[in-house]
Structure formats: structure tokens, C-alpha cells
Amino acid sequence: MMNQRQRYARNDDDRVKQSGRPPTGQRVCFSFLVNAGQPQPAGDCRAKGCELWDYDGKTYLDFSSQLVNVNLGYQHPRVLAAMKEQLETLVTIAPATANLARGEAAKRIIGLAPEGFSKVFFTNAGADANENAIRMARMYTGRDKVLSAYRSYHGNTGSAIAATGDWRRVPNEYSRGHVHFFNPYLYRSEFNATSEQEECRRALAHLRRMIECEGPSSIAAILLESIPVRRAFWCRRKAI
Ligand SMILES: Cc1ncc(COP(=O)(O)O)c(C=O)c1O
Numbered sequence: 608m609m610n611q612r613q614r615y616a617r618n619d620d621d622r623v624k625q626s627g628r629p630p631t632g633q634r635v636c637f638s639f640l641v642n643a644g645q646p647q648p649a650g651d652c653r654a655k656g657c658e659l660w661d662y663d664g665k666t667y668l669d670f671s672s673q674l675v676n677v678n679l680g681y682q683h684p685r686v687l688a689a690m691k692e693q694l695e696t697l698v699t700i701a702p703a704t705a706n707l708a709r710g711e712a713a714k715r716i717i718g719l720a721p722e723g724f725s726k727v728f729f730t731n732a733g734a735d736a737n738e739n740a741i742r743m744a745r746m747y748t749g750r751d752k753v754l755s756a757y758r759s760y761h762g763n764t765g766s767a768i769a770a771t772g773d774w775r776r777v778p779n780e781y782s783r784g785h786v787h788f789f790n791p792y793l794y795r796s797e798f799n800a801t802s803e804q805e806e807c808r809r810a811l812a813h814l815r816r817m818i819e820c821e822g823p824s825s826i827a828a829i830l831l832e833s834i835p836v837r838r839a840f841w842c843r844r845k846a847i
Contacts (some may be wrong), residue, residue, distance in 0.1 A: 654681035734762020
């Protein structure tokens, strides 16, 4: 009996033969397949709003907005129009080169940021952003330690994966100075709490003790997901 992974691989091969579409299951190395347990069914799919259709036309309601990165919905016409316009103007620009679109994006981000922020450093992705944030905190403070939560994911690069709390970190701990703490999560409370308030109070007391024990003057940064990964589907989407 074939498992789901093998079925997708076989289906991919059949489809390649029939349609000339690119294969996924057999030749593509999927990130975090060990954690996910199976290739994503989305392969060559289509999507609109919060719905995805796979190869076979099966519909999925996407509560997690992929990796929480298409929060405005798939194929939003205003997003597509802006992307098309930029693609027709200029497809890429080197990091050190001034560019109007990047300048405008920086201006708008600073407009939304708390007081005191005056510059934006654009990175390629989330892991890259966290990697640079950790480096900046260490350079600025002259300290080493970075605290982060066990229930967290911060990316797949050197420091970002070491800062990550979940098990993907364990075979990849080559970056030094990372310390983890338990964040509040009433559903599987580490603090024997019975209410959200109690869970938060006890989690904060645990974090305070950790900071005292680690030595506050050795800590460069605390890295926190404002919305811990995979829980974003609890939030309501806002239309643009
Ligand atoms: C909370 C969080 N931080 C960081 C990352 C890493 O982002 P990227 O995959 O863009 O490097 C992710 C990606 O899933 C994430 O969910």
C-alpha cells in the first residue's frame, strides 16, 4: 500500500507524462517534509482569496494564509496590479542601488513604525531579517545571548534556526548564545494554569526568573513572534 508521499510522487510522474507540467514529489526536496509529514497537495494549484484548488480541483480553505504571508488573500487584484506594474518597469535591482519603489516602501513602513525608527533594512525573507536583527542586537549591545520561546519558529538559517524553539532546531545548533523559555499557551500549559490570565502571569514570572538566572547584562535581545507561528488563523482577516 502506497503512502500519501508515494502517491503524490507517482501522480506527479503521471501528470508530467500527460501534460508536460513540472514534477514535484520525486525530484523536489521539500523543506521541513519530516515535520510536515507529507508533500503539500498544492503543487501546480490555483488560488483565489482564501481558497486553494489542487491538481484534481479539490478545494482547500486556507486558514493559515500559507506561511502567514498571503494575509491579503491569493491573487488580490490590487496586489497583482502593483506587482505587474513593477515587473514591467524593473524586475530586479542590486542591494546597494537606490530605487524609487524601495524608497517609497521604506517611507510608508516608517510611517507605521513606533517613534524613533528612521531607516528600513530590506532583507530577502524572514530568516534573513531575524539573522540580521540578531547580529545588530549583538553588535549594538556587545552582548551575546538571545532569548526566544520554545514554541516558536524564526527561520531556516544559522542563528534563526538556533533561536527557533521547536524540534527543527535540534540538529542545527551551531550558533552560540541561544536560550529558550516557555511562552504562555493555556491549551498545553507548562505552568498548570487554568485561565489565560494565570497562564500569562506564570509565564512572565518564569521569564523574569530566567533573565535573572541568565544574567540581564549578558542578554543582547529577546526574540518574540507577536503572533506565534501556526496560530495566526485565530485572527480575523481585514479586507483592504
Ligand atoms: C514566524 C516566522 N518567522 C520567520 C520565518 C522564516 O521566514 P522565511 O521562510 O521567509 O525565511 C517564518 C516562516 O515560516 C515564520 O513563520
